[in-house]
Amino acid sequence: MRFLHTADLHLGAVPDIGKPWSSQRAAAVQSSLPRLLQAAEERQVDLILIAGDLFHRQPLRRELKELNYRFSKLSRARVVLIAGNHDYISESSPYQDYPWAENVTFLSSPSLASAYFADLETEVHGLSYHRPEIREPLLNGVKAPSDGRIHILLAHGGDAQHIPFRPSGFAGAGFRYVALGHIHQPQVFQEIPAAYPGSPEPLDRTDTGPRGYIVGEITQKKTRLDWVPLSTVQYADLKVQTDESFTTAKILDTIRPILKQHPQFLYRLCLAGPRDPEITFDRDLLEAAGQIVEIQDRTEPAFDLEALSRDHANDLIGYYIRSLSADLDDPIRRKALYYGLLALHSAENR
Ligand SMILES: [Mn+2]
Known part of the structure; x- marks a missing residue:
């Protein structure tokens, strides 16, 4: 018996709202279903588990109609969801009484129910949410x-809010x-065997790494599982280690070859390291390079505290450094010191 297992397609989700590529991402989420069904068709699986x-x-009812039509055109697979x-x-959900095609089984009961496929000698068990949270451990034991x-x-x-269980709890349950x-x-x-396939398209910048689905085969002896990539894009972290020589243009020169090399990647850009105290990096310019979903600027102005303290032994800057530099492991004190020095510096320059 061969199956394709997917979950968390989140059809209708619109990732990266406000970014120029957002509508493309929404279309990719939408097309994940037909792409999964095509994979099921090519692999001629017996069951699709959602x-x-x-x-x-x-x-909406019309969305179920579109979905049901696609399911009904499968040449071999039956669908259980x-x-x-x-x-x-919900009480008004069109899920309540939708007339599914013959090859579709919706396990809609709020308590465990099952469907038996005699030709596959396979029984599929499951329950459906009728509310957005279920704090009871309904599947324990x-x-x-x-x-x-x-x-x-x-x-x-x-x-904790969604049927608390641990996958390991299903070990030995048959x-x-x-x-x-x-x-x-x-x-x-x-x-166990068990798997979270993950969403077939990443839905959020925190969904880093490749996304796909599970194909499996259950024989008399064992269950064989394979995870197969499907997603059109991939979110990833891009770290740039700065030093005092870095300007916005230098960051762009550093990241452009990487962006070009991986056009299907969307990056969270993380800048870390010292920077020239006079420089602030231009976020708009960096974002204009494209493929940048988020910028985390963790750079710190490279003040030479010893030299500053020596040169300003008898004024406010020296006093300020001495009063705050006692515990520079504390990130808040460090920030206070840097912001204060930047302010004092610009006041001095004026
Ligand atoms: Mn969920």
Whole structure:
């Protein structure tokens, strides 16, 4: 029995709002579903498991209709899905009574239910969210019957507000696979076996690294799992170590070859190190290089405290340095010292 497992597609999400590439990112999130279905088609899997948060928010009826049409065109795969905390089944949700195609099973019950596929000798268990938070550990101690069938569990959550459980808690519970959802970072627990596939497209600048889905095969003896990349872009950190020679243009010269080499990457630019006290880096110019989602400027003005203190032994600057330089490991004191010195400096220059 072969399957494709995905979760947390968050259809309808718009990443990087305000950036020039935001609409492109939104389109990539939207197209992750047809791309996953195409992968399922090419691999001719038997089951597609969707472990919650298919939609970013409450889906509209027409969205379910589009989705259902795509599902209905699959030549082989059957689809099993549950609702997560984002697309939970509210009282007015079209999920309530949607007439799904024959090959689609929506495990919509708020308590554990299952669907059996006789030709695959496989039973898939799961429950759906009917509210955005479930603090009860609803899946603790759940066990698969030992009846010779292949049992699979769909489980969305794993933190305090969303059905607290630990993947390791499912070890020895008799499931041949636990298809997890909710955590956007992909994680495979081969020994259980279980996996969070992660969202197929990164949804946020903190979703660093590649994104994709899980394909698996369950044979009499074992469950084989593979994580397959799918995402069109990748968020990554880009650290630039500065020294006193750095200007905005020098930073641009440093990062441009890297941006060019990885056009599919979007970066959080982190500047760290000393800088010329007279220089402040121009964020607008840096962002204009493109592919920069965020700038963290952790550079510190390179004051020569000893020399300054010596040259200003009898004035305010010297007094200020001496009073604040006692504990420079404290980042707040250090900041206060630097900001104060910058202010005193500019006052002196005037
Ligand atoms: Mn979730």
